[in-house]
Amino acid sequence: MHAAYPAVRDNGGMSSDVPETDPTVERALRVGLEDFELSEEDRALLDLGDGDLAAEDAAGPLPVVAVVGRPNVGKSTLVNRILGRREAVVEDVPGVTRDRVSYDAEWTGRRFTLVDTGGWEIDATGIHLRVAEQAEVAVELADAVLFVVDATVGATDDDEAVVRLLRRSGKPVVLVANKVDDQRQEADAAALWNLGLGQPWPVSALHGRGTGDALDAVLEVLPQVSQQGSAYAPGGPRRVALIGRPNVGKSSLLNKLIGSERVVVDNVAGTTRDPVDELIELGGKTWRFVDTAGIRRRVHQTRGADFYASLRTQTALEKAEVAVVLIDAGETIAEQDIRVIQQVIDTGRALVIAYNKWDTTDEERRYYLEREIERELVQVPWAPRVNISAQTGRHLEKLVPALETALDSWDTRIPTGRLNSFLGEVVAAHPHPVRGGKQPRILFATQASTRPPRFVIFASGFIEAGYRRFLERKLREEFGFEGSPIEVSVRVRERRRRG
DSSP states (O other): OOOSSOOOBSSSSSOBSSOTTOHHHHHHHHHHHTTBOOOHHHHHHHHSOHHHHHHHHHHOOOOEEEEEOSTTSSHHHHHHHHHTSOOSOOOSSTTOOOSOEEEEEEETTEEEEEEEOOOOOTTOOTHHHHHHHHHHHHHHTOSEEEEEEETTTOOOHHHHHHHHHHHHHTOOEEEEEEOOOSGGGHHHHHGGGGGSSSOEEEOBTTTTBTHHHHHHHHHHHOOSSOSSTTOOOTTSOEEEEEEOSTTSSHHHHHHHHHTSOOSOOOSSTTOOOSOEEEEEEETTEEEEEEEOOOOOSOGGGOOHHHHHHHHHHHHHHHHOSEEEEEEETTSOOOHHHHHHHHHHHHHTOEEEEEEEOGGGOOHHHHHHHHHHHHHHSTTOTTSOEEEOOTTTOTTGGGHHHHHHHHHHHHTOOOOHHHHHHHHHHHHHHSOOOOBTTBOOOEEEEEEEETTTTEEEEEESSOOOHHHHHHHHHHHHHHHOOTTOOOEEEEEEOOBOOOO
């Protein structure tokens, strides 16, 4: 079975008869796609040209709405109602939602990100403490909050505690009085004026009653572009998170960069509890550095201040654009180091790895470190590496080019025509293996977004994980992406039935 791409190779070499940005390949493939079943979401993605996508990226991230409230008040049911589909898991048991889960949502033509959270309780312990903290993180990272209260129960002590949290956050809040299924229960909703958050919007998430009015109220307070996360004005300071396991020298590095003892340093692991933002002039540019508390072994094994510190690290990472992961060059690379790097990748941030305390390592240690890097960090050969000493300031000037490289990759967009011409060459030289007598064909590819670069491949059949990794490796070889994770997702589409 031949690849769907037009022949763009001559004698098996990597050169192509098609110019890099020749639109004819793209047009031919788009026409071929019409033979396949495409969803509305597929068509919307395909209708966005390179210019539209670039404009969308430049416009900044979508505003974020966090849905919070105590357990079992119907948050996930409301999320499903807003989305118009059953996405969030709903059970009549408190605490089904444990982590923050985000969805793309739209109301009256306005797009936004909707974040579903676990229930917030005052005296939470164990897993419930983690759920509560995740809800706090969601509020901190949101532009507006939908606070859901069960109108049939009325305001509880937990609800009052959430109100205090929301007041401290300073975020605009829309109060939803849920489970108001008919007019007779309107009085239950009116009683929630006592919470002091303004008008309670009576809603039945289960039946859809009143949700439109509540969403209208949300849009009134929602900015066009998210004021959180990486929404910084063009030319503004890029945001850098300094992360790593405890006692690798994050605070020492920040002090050396600042040139003063601005941050408390102690050789007792975990001295830093709160992230400390600092504007720093480096390499002729201003950067916003965040010094974060060391990440502990596992979140659910930590308690009290350490627990909160690890979650604040995640918050800082989500607000950052690029992360510098510090690793102690004098010690064996630990599972914690690998987990921290994975956390950066999972959050979709650009990545630089800095090996600290380099000046204290001898030749033998450096030899073994190289072997450890080859073995333990085999998944991230694309991350720029700098060998530094936070104590002496050695090679700190190398941080700037590494950060700039990683951020440039994070922002990179590949024109659709060039992307498809290149993939055509790759597929012709290395077709997907035949499985069960069938060979899946790659029909079309497009870059859905940047920050990090996300690619969507339309295919006629299942693309194996090994072949996806091969395509990712080829994309990196051709286009660089040094310092940025990239995501490759596949949409399998079947040929239209001839009616």
